[in-house]
Amino acid sequence: MCSLVQKYNIPGPRYTSYPTVPYWNMETFSGRKWKSTVQQSFNEGNASEGISLYIHLPFCESMCTFCGCHKRITKRHDVESPYITSVLKEWRLYCDLFETRPRIKELHLGGGTPTFFSPDNLKRLINGIFRNADHADNYEFSFEGHPNNTSREHLQTLYDVGFRRVSFGVQDYNEFVQRAIHRVQPFEKVKEVTDWAREIGYTSIGHDIIFGLPFQKMEHVEQTILKTKDLMPDRLAFYSYAHVPWLKGNGQRGYKDTDLPTGEEKRAQYEKGKRLLAEVGYHEIGMDHFSLSGDTLYKSMQSGALHRNFMGYTASKTQLMIGLGASSISDSWYSFAQNVKSIEEYQHLVENDIIPIYRGHILTSEDQVVRKHILNLMCHFESSWAGQDMYFDKLNEVKDRLREMETDGLVVVSENHIDVTEKGRPFIRNICMAFDVLLHRNKPETQLFSMTV
Template sequence: MPAITTDLLTKFDVPGPRYTSYPTADRFVEAFGEAEYIQALEQRRTGPSAMALPLSLYVHIPFCESLCYYCACNKIITKHHERSLPYLRYLTKEVELHVQRIGSGQSVSQLHLGGGTPTFFSDDELGELMAMLRRNFNLVPGGEYSIEVDPRTVDEARLATLAKLGFNRLSFGVQDFDPIVQKAVHRIQPVEKVFALVAAARRLGFESVNVDLIYGLPKQTPESFDRTLAQVAELRPDRIALYAYAHLPERFKPQRRIIAADLPGASSKVAMLARSLAKFEEVGYVYVGMDHFALPNDALAVAKRQGRLHRNFQGYSTQPDCDLIGLGVSAIGKVGATYSQNAKSLEEYQGLLDHGHLPVVRGLAVSRDDLLRRSVIMALMCQGEVLYESIEAAHLIDFRDYFATELETLRGMQAQGLVQLSDTGIELSAIGWFFVRGVAMVFDKYLQADRTRARFSKII
């Protein structure tokens, strides 16, 4: 483990964005609405290579049977499964409104069902959803079709159904195997069940199995998390997503049930991250970046080696130039040089669709400067380096002149051992990967005079 000083911990124990986009979603404005989104869709349709560019689809299914105290997702807690069929009808309306603007049969190479709990839908409802998507889009052979799975909601028979429906990637929400931690966050799921499901997924031929973990949860210690790391190493999923818990009880009501005194401090969280990096590297995983690990032959690791890695609202992605259409309540999309987000409440989402409107209520048309800074930030987040020449060629600027102030700040970070500046670019050090969000924040113009960063999670 690289030596991480108390000074560094203190300096970076501050809130900051995760940069699943730039500008970040908190910068979206209500001045961008349905009309602006429709314009972006029609520009895609009429563009010279529109039909040749595949789409990515994200479908948000908000329902959960029980509340996990750490959760910051847009969700509806209910045991009434009869609510899912009407929601499916609204998703169908939303897709039909999109097809009116972009045309039917557009190629889709990436599909992700998130939530909430997508497996809240019954097998028949999931089948109807996939049939509806196939009627309207061309899900190309060899695409990545994934679904988030709560291990408490499925068995091998359900996984077999998912495979038959065309899903080839699964993501299991594990968070932590320690029973004490599970009790503290109100998510009890025996380790044996997860092992059985992953084994079943392999028998059924799923191409990739991801496991989500969270460090920084109540009752966690570096030692207890070591045990979870050892169990995950034995489980050996194709991908691992390791997230830092974002404790923002003022924004997310469920988190008020978590006792703040039970949360590990910054030094313990850094220890968990450091031990995770060491453990997963030891057992053969590639550190894709910030919060993702993958086995060397997984598509994410291959994209990292080939310089094709990208970061979007679902985390790291293999599809850097893909427009993303978000479907469902609160879903976020990216079409052309715009971001958009649907209504966050189910009532507003349904009401807009009832009146024939696309349910976009906020978004952003990105500027030239936004695109430039997004390229720099994503290069740091995905590759751990920025090459001046490639940025200059793509955006027609002189990097050192344009970012003179930012480079001066980075010289201070270089003195702390976080980055290395050279004549050709910027490169993160081994220690710098721990603080990559802090390094990326240097290029975020929206944060320069911002005094409300507390809305973000802590970097560490």
């Protein structure tokens, strides 16, 4: 495994979209085209499956250096109400595009720190969204909670407006590692909020754990997994720290590359953690995710409904996903669009009745087929091009790129099908890169992505 880690540990996308953001074509994109694809997708999917909403709440009281999200560090809570006003105005601008009331199937609050906002303001946000929308059948609402500032009132208030899933960022329980990433939170605090969520009635509680953090050793990962077993969250994100110090504002320049575990050490941390999780009943879901058999994520994998988008893995697919808030990314299935990142610019545009996007991409027919293959690989570890609708011109080049991976035992490729082996699952990002025709057509001259291992 070590030699494979050395061979395949290269910069690569995490494929929450295809094409990935650096390869979006702005020359063919426009706000008019974006609105048109939103309307098309809404008309095709709203009645049958509903739509998804992602709401970006960007404020945090302190900087966590492992985080690559767009955020604003502040202790001023007077920013909450004006920001919610802007988000609700943006939502109305989208609703004006629709001929019927939207039915919301998925709603996720991300950040930043959603629980930076007071319970009353979060309730105002959700109630404001549903003044112009209805609940779809079997809807699922979720939010990300910081264990240090998620109160029982937060959990109860969001439960009362329909939330049944919450994920808590744990990262690592070792205090030295926590101090390095500026995220100090004791196990007792995580246990408290997890217990509160269960008592209130949340049906899916998740924890996020990271391996490969600065100064993190194997014993730290083991300790974190063993403590996690004491709480048994319904699902886990157990993923690799993304070291991207060239991005502005993430604080990762505060430690050196030599402070990080090597690629081999990171892979060993992951394999050990995976074994420990399997011993107590967690199932591996796609890439870097695990769940118990009773969770909707596992059930969706079993039924073939597992999906991946800008929110990560989801238990079902909606054709239209609208991102609200500064820096949010939306997906109409036919195109992508991202909002401006500056909070002030975002609020200014919305106040002037302008949907606040600043870049996007209209998917070509080739993009749409490649996207399906990458989704299949990410969600099901297989794909097929037996049907004409899954064929694309560069397929022979993809097969050429897969040959060495097949020799290394990572994949099995037949005339019309690819299967990822158990040995190949840790390298799923590399396997997807073989299909990424835009990446190979325009190889970056500078590093854009985190390392794949």
